[in-house]
Amino acid sequence: MENEVTLLDLLLALKRAFLRLLLLALGVGLGVYALSLLLPKRYESAALLWLDLRPFPSQEALSPDQPLTSPPLASLVQALDLSLPTLRLSPAGEPASRFAQVEWDAKAQVLSLRAFGATPEEAQRRATRLLEEARSFLQARVREAYGGLAAAELARAEKALGLLEKALQEEVPQVSSRGGADLAPFLEAQGTPPPVARAQDPAATYLALRRAELLAEASRLQAQVAWLRDLLAQDGTWDRFLAESVLLSPTLPERPLAPRPLAYGVLAALGALLLGVLWVFLATVLRPGGAGVPQSDA
Numbered sequence: 001m002e003n004e005v006t007l008l009d010l011l012l013a014l015k016r017a018f019l020r021l022l023l024l025a026l027g028v029g030l031g032v033y034a035l036s037l038l039l040p041k042r043y044e045s046a047a048l049l050w051l052d053l054r055p056f057p058s059q060e061a062l063s064p065d066q067p068l069t070s071p072p073l074a075s076l077v078q079a080l081d082l083s084l085p086t087l088r089l090s091p092a093g094e095p096a097s098r099f100a101q102v103e104w105d106a107k108a109q110v111l112s113l114r115a116f117g118a119t120p121e122e123a124q125r126r127a128t129r130l131l132e133e134a135r136s137f138l139q140a141r142v143r144e145a146y147g148g149l150a151a152a153e154l155a156r157a158e159k160a161l162g163l164l165e166k167a168l169q170e171e172v173p174q175v176s177s178r179g180g181a182d183l184a185p186f187l188e189a190q191g192t193p194p195p196v197a198r199a200q201d202p203a204a205t206y207l208a209l210r211r212a213e214l215l216a217e218a219s220r221l222q223a224q225v226a227w228l229r230d231l232l233a234q235d236g237t238w239d240r241f242l243a244e245s246v247l248l249s250p251t252l253p254e255r256p257l258a259p260r261p262l263a264y265g266v267l268a269a270l271g272a273l274l275l276g277v278l279w280v281f282l283a284t285v286l287r288p289g290g291a292g293v294p295q296s297d298a
Contacts, residue, residue, distance in 0.1 A: 005285050007173065014262040021276040027268030036261035037129065043120045044257040045127035048248035049111040049134065051077075053142070054241045076141050077104040077111060080134055087133055100130050120253045127250035135244060143238040154228040161221040164214055 014021075038198035051073055080102055103112040117123030146214050231237055 010281055010284055013280050015257040017276070017280045021280070023271055024276050025269040025273040028272035030267040032268035033261045035267030036259040036264045039211060039259045040118060041256040042258045043117050043124035044254040045115050045250045045253055046118075046248065047113045047116070047127050047131045047246070047250045049113065049131065050247050051111055051135070051138070051242040052108055054243055073109065074104060076108055076138055077102065079141060082136060087130075096130065096133075096196040099126060113250075115250075116257070124250050124252045130248060132245070136276050138244075139239055139242055142242045146238045146241055147232065150228055150232055154225065156230065157221050157224045157228065161225060164218045164221065167214060 052089045053073060084097040084100060084102070085095045087100075090093070101116075104110075105112065111134065113127060113130050115123055115126035115136060117126050119284045
C-alpha cells in the first residue's frame with residue numbers, strides 16, 4: 001500500500017530544496033533590480049490650488065425671482081480635465097493628458113494638479129505650466145459663464161422695461177364709479193384692497209395705484225439695466241469673482257515615482273520564492289510512490 005503524503009514529508013522536501021529556492025529568489029530579485037535600473041525614470045511634481053466662486057457684488061438690482069446662478073466649481077474642473085488633451089505644455093507639443101492629471105476635492109474646494117517628467121526639473125516645469133494654464137482656463141470659463149448670464153439678464157430686463165414704458169405711455173381712460181359705505185364691504189369681499197374699496201371713486205383710485213406700481217417697477221428695471229450695463233462695460237469685471245489661492249507651489253521631486261528598483265526586486269524575489277515552494281510541494285505530491293518512503297509489509 002502506498003504511503004500518503006504528510007505534512008512532514010512536505011517539510012522535508014522543502015528543507016532539501018531550501019538552498020535552491022533561496023538561490024532562485026535571489027537570482028530573480030537581483031535580475032529584476034538590475035533591469036529596473038535601466039528603465040527611464042519618471043518624476044512627479046504636485047501643486048494645490050484652492051478655489052471659490054464669489055457672489056455678485058450687489059443683488060439689489062437683480063430680479064428677486066430670477067437671481068443669477070453661478071456655475072458650480074465641479075463643472076469648471078470637469079471642463080478643465082476634458083480640455084487636457086488640447087493643452088500643449090511641452091516644447092514637443094505633446095497633449096497634457098499624457099503627463100498631467102487633475103483631481104478635485106469638493107469638500108475642501110482644493111484642486112490637485114500633478115505633472116510627470118523624465119527629470120525633476122522637467123516635472124516641476126510642467127507642473128508650473130499646468131498651474132498657469134489651469135488658472136487661465138478657469139478664469140476664462142468664469143468670465144464666459146458670468147458674462148453670458150449677465151447679458152441674458154440684461155436682455156430680459158430691457159424687454160420688460162420696454163413693455164412697461166409702452167404701457168405707461170398709453171392714455172389712462174376716464175372712468176368714474178361712485179362708492180359708498182354699503183358698496184365697500186362687497187368690494188373688499190371680492191379681493192379689492194380696503195383703500196380702493198372705501199374710496200369715493202374706487203375705479204379711479206385703482207387705476208392710480210396701478211400706475212404708481214408700474215412706475216415703481218419701471219424705476220427698478222431702469223436701475224437694474226443701468227447696473228448691468230455698467231458691470232458689462234468694466235474691464236476685468238468677472239476676474240474677481242473667482243477666488244483662488246496657491247496652497248502648494250509646484251514641488252521639485254527628490255525621488256523618482258517610477259521605477260522603484262528595490263521594491264520591484266523584493267516583489268520579484270518573493271514571487272519567485274512562492275512559485276518555487278509551490279513547485280516543490282506539487283513535485284512531492286506527484287512523485288511516484290508518494291513521498292518515497294519504503295512500504296511496510298502487511
